[in-house]
Amino acid sequence: MPPPPAPPQLRGVAPAPVAAAPSFLRRPVRTRLRLPAARAAAAAASVPASQSPDAHDAALLSRAADVADRSAGLTSPHPNFGCVIARPQREADGAEPLVVGEAFLYAQGTPCAELLAAQEAGEQARGATAYLNLEPGDCYGDSTAIGSLVQAGITRVVVGLRHPLKHLRGKAIQALRSEGIHVDVLGEDLQSNSFKEALESCLTVNAPLLYRAAFNVPFSVLKYAMTADGKIAATGGHASWVSGKASRGRVFELRGRSDAVIVGGNTVRLDDPRLTARHVKGHVPVRIVMSQSLSLPEEANLWNVNEAYTIVATQRGARRDFQKKLAMKGVEVVEFDMLNPRDVMSYCYDRGYLSVLWECGGTLAASAISASVIHKVYAFLAPKIIGGVHAPTPVGELGMSQMTQAIHLVDETYEQIGRDMLLSGFIQPIPDLSPVIPSVDEIPSVDPKVSPYEANIISFYKTWDTFGAFSNFSPHPIHMPDGNGDYFTWPTVEHYYQAHKFVGIDNPQARTIVQEIKLAKSPEEAARIGRTRQKEFPELVRTDWEATKIDVMYRAIKCKFSTYPSLTDMLLSTAGSVLVEASPHDLFWGGGREGEGLNYLGRLLMQLRSEILGTFPASVEAVDAA
Ligand SMILES: NC(=O)C1=CN([C@@H]2O[C@H](COP(=O)(O)OP(=O)(O)OC[C@H]3O[C@@H](n4cnc5c(N)ncnc54)[C@H](OP(=O)(O)O)[C@@H]3O)[C@@H](O)[C@H]2O)C=CC1
Numbered sequence: 277m278p279p280p281p282a283p284p285q286l287r288g289v290a291p292a293p294v295a296a297a298p299s300f301l302r303r304p305v306r307t308r309l310r311l312p313a314a315r316a317a318a319a320a321a322s323v324p325a326s327q328s329p330d331a332h333d334a335a336l337l338s339r340a341a342d343v344a345d346r347s348a349g350l351t352s353p354h355p356n357f358g359c360v361i362a363r364p365q366r367e368a369d370g371a372e373p374l375v376v377g378e379a380f381l382y383a384q385g386t387p388c389a390e391l392l393a394a395q396e397a398g399e400q401a402r403g404a405t406a407y408l409n410l411e412p413g414d415c416y417g418d419s420t421a422i423g424s425l426v427q428a429g430i431t432r433v434v435v436g437l438r439h440p441l442k443h444l445r446g447k448a449i450q451a452l453r454s455e456g457i458h459v460d461v462l463g464e465d466l467q468s469n470s471f472k473e474a475l476e477s478c479l480t481v482n483a484p485l486l487y488r489a490a491f492n493v494p495f496s497v498l499k500y501a502m503t504a505d506g507k508i509a510a511t512g513g514h515a516s517w518v519s520g521k522a523s524r525g526r527v528f529e530l531r532g533r534s535d536a537v538i539v540g541g542n543t544v545r546l547d548d549p550r551l552t553a554r555h556v557k558g559h560v561p562v563r564i565v566m567s568q569s570l571s572l573p574e575e576a577n578l579w580n581v582n583e584a585y586t587i588v589a590t591q592r593g594a595r596r597d598f599q600k601k602l603a604m605k606g607v608e609v610v611e612f613d614m615l616n617p618r619d620v621m622s623y624c625y626d627r628g629y630l631s632v633l634w635e636c637g638g639t640l641a642a643s644a645i646s647a648s649v650i651h652k653v654y655a656f657l658a659p660k661i662i663g664g665v666h667a668p669t670p671v672g673e674l675g676m677s678q679m680t681q682a683i684h685l686v687d688e689t690y691e692q693i694g695r696d697m698l699l700s701g702f703i704q705p706i707p708d709l710s711p712v713i714p715s716v717d718e719i720p721s722v723d724p725k726v727s728p729y730e731a732n733i734i735s736f737y738k739t740w741d742t743f744g745a746f747s748n749f750s751p752h753p754i755h756m757p758d759g760n761g762d763y764f765t766w767p768t769v770e771h772y773y774q775a776h777k778f779v780g781i782d783n784p785q786a787r788t789i790v791q792e793i794k795l796a797k798s799p800e801e802a803a804r805i806g807r808t809r810q811k812e813f814p815e816l817v818r819t820d821w822e823a824t825k826i827d828v829m830y831r832a833i834k835c836k837f838s839t840y841p842s843l844t845d846m847l848l849s850t851a852g853s854v855l856v857e858a859s860p861h862d863l864f865w866g867g868g869r870e871g872e873g874l875n876y877l878g879r880l881l882m883q884l885r886s887e888i889l890g891t892f893p894a895s896v897e898a899v900d901a902a
């Protein structure tokens with residue numbers, strides 16, 4: 277499997293931030309430190325911090341959060357996991373532990389942070405302590421994270437946060453303890469004042485996941501650039517540029533850390549934006565336009581879907597002729613009965629998005645704040661004055677008449693960027709889910725036996741979902757032939773599937789593409805390369821692809837499930853249930869948003885399940901008929 281970028285060799289518990297950490301969540305000037313009430317009370321029993329074991333634990337946990345943060349923006353936003361392995365340097369009290377390994381999860385479908393850190397530590401991991409900002413998500417039916425720590429000889433694990441998703445919460449902690457490893461959880465086993473910063477780092481680095489788990493919406497950030505007199509554009513609507521180059525560079529980073537960027541129709545009409553994360557290498561978010569009228573230009577940068585995918589969210593029935601034109605350009609149009617920010621956020625939640633960046637003007641921003649979907653604000657302030665009574669401002673009408681009604685940002689930070697100032701703050705504090713941690717008995721688990729599930733629907737999509745192991749992005753390498761008939765270990769089913777679009781084509785460019793996909797660092801990247809090359813070079817795609825792709829997929833998933841017994845158990849445990857890949861946009865492999873998709877992946881899994889159980893002849897049609 278191609279390794280993710282090697283973590284730099286860092287030693288010691290230097291307080292300096294990890295080099296090259298993206299800056300989205302940096303806290304340069306912290307004015308207030310907010311600790312969720314329950315935890316603050318727990319932390320009240322103060323312990324002298326300097327050089328105490330708690331201070332070391334806290335520093336290493338913060339470091340794990342910083343390491344975790346390095347993955348953000350490289351791939352599609354996902355929970356950020358970091359692992360730091362450290363051991364005492366000598367027996368003397370107060371000596372700083374030595375960091376012997378550290379790593380982060382690069383993407384879903386790549387080796388977990390614990391495995392990479394343990395590999396880096398090697399023999400030095402024996403008897404050492406592993407610091408994890410987040411409880412590992414054992415969402416694949418196996419337990420690589422736990423197995424790696426156990427095999428490495430780790431004797432103590434310090435966990436910053438229990439996993440916020442119910443089906444994962446407490447599982448890994450319990451598994452580690454049952455392996456005889458001593459586990460300390462922040463706020464439960466470790467409660468001194470020294471952990472305030474560490475806890476906050478752990479909460480912040482996974483804020484999107486926590487909001488998603490708590491409120492069933494993605495984490496939403498409103499970002500705008502305004503002049504010193506509070507305008508986001510000149511009176512006529514001209515806005516390029518309010519903020520300086522360095523600030524706009526920071527915006528590219530913010531985009532790279534988001535699943536989607538949203539603007540309103542008016543911003544499209546006036547700015548013709550691109551909304552890409554150009555200049556930073558990594559993830560490119562989906563662009564979403566909210567427009568009720570659909571009076572949008574025929575030609576616009578956002579309609580160029582070769583740059584990034586675009587979705588237009590509109591009112592049901594709006595300008596159907598124009599909807600068709602957009603669809604012809606590859607733009608997805610989604611109709612809502614009543615277009616509003618909350619429903620659009622529910623839709624984004626269903627699509628599995630963790631975080632959304634709002635880059636709209638004041639009209640839509642006010643609507644989104646009023647609907648309580650905005651969690652955080654990034655306000656870039658440029659040292660300029662433009663004036664204009666009617667020049668647009670960042671937030672339109674909120675219906676407030678007294679200053680006492682103003683929304684107060686919390687956990688605010690200030691940072692100078694070039695000649696601009698960036699003020700950020702939370703509108704809604706990061707939810708700390710620890711008070712509602714269920715006991716382990718309450719945690720639903722996947723029955724490893726064939727279980728008498730009633731006929732119902734089991735959906736899967738993101739790899740961290742309960743049945744996330746069914747996703748082609750799950751990190752289960754498969755050993756199968758490549759184009760030359762040589763056996764190769766494909767990091768995921770997705771890698772194998774995407775590469776096979778070009779396998780067997782007698783053309784050097786096609787062979788290069790196969791190679792490129794083989795080496796893709798994550799399934800997401802493999803998918804992106806496969807799809808874009810297919811669009812760019814249709815002549816390089818095998819002519820029998822449409823007829824053969826189902827077989828290719830079936831071979832791959834069959835290999836995956838037969839290689840990993842835990843996956844077979846999980847598949848059999850769903851007997852009697854209909855499996856649906858809950859992809860709202862892939863109408864061939866997925867089930868679609870309202871069940872309109874063909875759900876071929878779900879069907880193939882059911883076919884495989886039947887084959888293993890020996891109940892059905894192996895064919896998709898047979899499953900379909902059933
Ligand atoms: N400096 C900065 O950071 C930024 C500046 N700007 C500037 O702001 C100006 C545009 O601001 P503004 O007019 O407020 O633009 P918006 O981006 O807020 O767009 C408003 C439009 O959003 C659509 N919309 C859809 N649903 C809703 C809803 N529920 N509530 C409100 N609007 C909805 C409507 O589109 P429709 O009419 O199509 O139905 C509406 O006209 C431009 O001059 C632009 O340059 C914009 C973004 C950032």
Ligand SMILES: Nc1c(N[C@@H]2O[C@H](COP(=O)(O)O)[C@@H](O)[C@H]2O)[nH]c(=O)[nH]c1=O
Binds near residue numbers: 516519523550
């Ligand atoms: N004018 C303005 C911003 N405007 C936002 O950026 C969008 C343009 O993005 P792009 O086309 O990708 O460069 C624009 O439509 C609006 O949403 N942003 C800023 O950081 N600073 C600025 O001064």
